Amino acid sequence: MKVILDAKQIEAALSDLTDSIAQQVSANVDIAVIGIRSRGEILAKRLSQRLSDKLGKTVPYGTLDITLYRDDLNDPQSDAQPTVRSTELPFDINEKIIILVDDVLYTGRSTRAAMDALVDFGRPKAIRLAVLVDRGRRELPIQADYIGCKVDIGPGQSVEVNLVDTDDKDQVIVK
Amino acid sequence: MAKKRDKKFRWQRKHLLGLRELDREEIEFILDTAKGFEQIGARSIKKAPPLRGKVVANMFFEDSTRTRNSFALAAGRLSADVIEFTKKSSSVSKGETLLDTARNLEAMGVDIVVVRHGAGGAPKFLSRNINACVVNAGDGFNEHPTQALLDVYTIRQMRGSLDGLKIGIVGDIAHSRVAGSGIWAMTKLGAEVTLIGPPTLMPAQAHRLPVKISYNLDDVIEQLDVINMLRIQFERMGKNPFPSVREYSHFFGLTVERMKSAKPDIIVMHPGPINRGLELESEVADGPNSVILQQVANGLPVRMAVLFLVNQAAVLEH
Numbered sequence: 388m389k390v391i392l393d394a395k396q397i398e399a400a401l402s403d404l405t406d407s408i409a410q411q412v413s414a415n416v417d418i419a420v421i422g423i424r425s426r427g428e429i430l431a432k433r434l435s436q437r438l439s440d441k442l443g444k445t446v447p448y449g450t451l452d453i454t455l456y457r458d459d460l461n462d463p464q465s466d467a468q469p470t471v472r473s474t475e476l477p478f479d480i481n482e483k484i485i486i487l488v489d490d491v492l493y494t495g496r497s498t499r500a501a502m503d504a505l506v507d508f509g510r511p512k513a514i515r516l517a518v519l520v521d522r523g524r525r526e527l528p529i530q531a532d533y534i535g536c537k538v539d540i541g542p543g544q545s546v547e548v549n550l551v552d553t554d555d556k557d558q559v560i561v562k
Numbered sequence: 563m564a565k566k567r568d569k570k571f572r573w574q575r576k577h578l579l580g581l582r583e584l585d586r587e588e589i590e591f592i593l594d595t596a597k598g599f600e601q602i603g604a605r606s607i608k609k610a611p612p613l614r615g616k617v618v619a620n621m622f623f624e625d626s627t628r629t630r631n632s633f634a635l636a637a638g639r640l641s642a643d644v645i646e647f648t649k650k651s652s653s654v655s656k657g658e659t660l661l662d663t664a665r666n667l668e669a670m671g672v673d674i675v676v677v678r679h680g681a682g683g684a685p686k687f688l689s690r691n692i693n694a695c696v697v698n699a700g701d702g703f704n705e706h707p708t709q710a711l712l713d714v715y716t717i718r719q720m721r722g723s724l725d726g727l728k729i730g731i732v733g734d735i736a737h738s739r740v741a742g743s744g745i746w747a748m749t750k751l752g753a754e755v756t757l758i759g760p761p762t763l764m765p766a767q768a769h770r771l772p773v774k775i776s777y778n779l780d781d782v783i784e785q786l787d788v789i790n791m792l793r794i795q796f797e798r799m800g801k802n803p804f805p806s807v808r809e810y811s812h813f814f815g816l817t818v819e820r821m822k823s824a825k826p827d828i829i830v831m832h833p834g835p836i837n838r839g840l841e842l843e844s845e846v847a848d849g850p851n852s853v854i855l856q857q858v859a860n861g862l863p864v865r866m867a868v869l870f871l872v873n874q875a876a877v878l879e880h
Contacts, residue, residue, distance in 0.1 A: 455610040456610070463878055468571065468572045470595070471595045471867070471870070472598045473598050473601055
């Protein structure tokens with residue numbers, strides 16, 4: 388096990404993400420942050436607070452459960468019991484710029500599922516992708532717009548994002 | 563509502579035949595899964611893709627409005643194709659057996675068979691003889707698992723949990739598959755169930771069930787947190803189970819007058835269709851304590867969850 392980001396570095400990464408997102412949105416466009424369950428949800432909440440402070444207006448956040456859109460649902464090899472949870476989007480996504488948030492970007496399959504799920508809720512003005520860690524090795528043609536930290540981690544290892552809300556402390560580890 | 567669940571828990575059943583055989587964890591898993599399906603009905607595109615390319619056959623050998631439409635809509639919202647099959651419009655009227663009918667449907671590539679049948683055990687019989695998933699939509703006097711699931715889902719929605727709640731099931735228990743499933747769902751989730759009705763409408767083996775029995779609604783109504791009024795099923799009854807409809811209504815009907823002795827926040831349920839003025843007075847059926855339409859609405863996410871889970875179990879089997 389190796390720590391690749393500690394609490395301070397996560398803090399700094401979120402701060403950088405906030406700055407780059409804020410720079411690129413014009414004042415007259417509504418933005419909202421949507422996190423992919425479950426770690427993306429917590430990151431989305433933090434980002435929405437930071438963005439609200441930075442932009443001086445409320446940036447709402449929501450949670451997306453992508454289970455029903457996963458491409459391995461009918462794959463007998465997948466070993467986890469898919470647990471369907473609720474999606475909570477307490478705002479209209481039409482005409483908004485949606486910042487989609489995930490903890491780790493790897494194959495790109497979760498992002499594909501999330502985009503399919505999102506467009507069933509409406510037609511956002513744009514969807515941008517923000518991730519805390521980009522570990523490379525994509526299987527789909529998907530790239531992030533905002534990246535907290537970039538590392539190349541092979542398929543034999545796993546990247547785990549711990550956040551104080553659900554785990555003991557903020558840290559990103561490689562196992 | 564969703565609790566931490568053992569990570570090793572895995573839904574393994576490719577058939578849902580009844581709730582008697584399920585344990586608490588399985589029932590709660592269905593209800594928690596259903597919660598995730600609730601919002602699909604509220605968004606602009608009321609569909610999700612998990613059963614894309616799958617075929618669901620709705621085989622109803624008895625009349626039904628709510629259950630059949632609810633299953634059809636649930637399957638459609640999961641992107642499955644649905645074959646509607648009713649006794650009157652099919653070759654069953656030409657004498658085809660249940661098994662032949664099901665095998666023929668299966669030959670067309672049906673993945674899930676939703677079956678309602680007048681004979682108790684028909685879904686179980688099917689599940690042993692075909693490869694498709696089988697979901698019981700009501701079999702004889704035996705079980706109607708999805709109705710009971712949507713009932714407990716509705717109670718959980720109102721109260722958070724069934725633990726310690728006192729629930730009365732009133733009326734024609736003997737002919738009720740709703741009670742047949744409800745008793746198991748409610749007691750397994752921690753509620754105390756009392757069956758209330760005239761002795762002629764109690765099941766013969768009622769004392770072997772994990773329930774209390776009362777022949778007098780007025781004796782127990784003040785203790786109840788939930789009252790589930792069953793429909794008097796005239797079509798299933800023999801001769802004269804009670805002297806007159808008026809007398810039944812007098813002793814076991816839920817009237818405005820009787821509601822005065824109930825807890826002010828008692829939850830009033832009915833599986834529908836209502837015999838208005840018989841088991842339920844209209845003012846009560848449409849009153850503030852009634853959750854009857856909420857029950858119907860909850861049928862959708864609950865049936866979506868069931869269809870989704872049996873299909874998942876079938877996928878893992880291969």
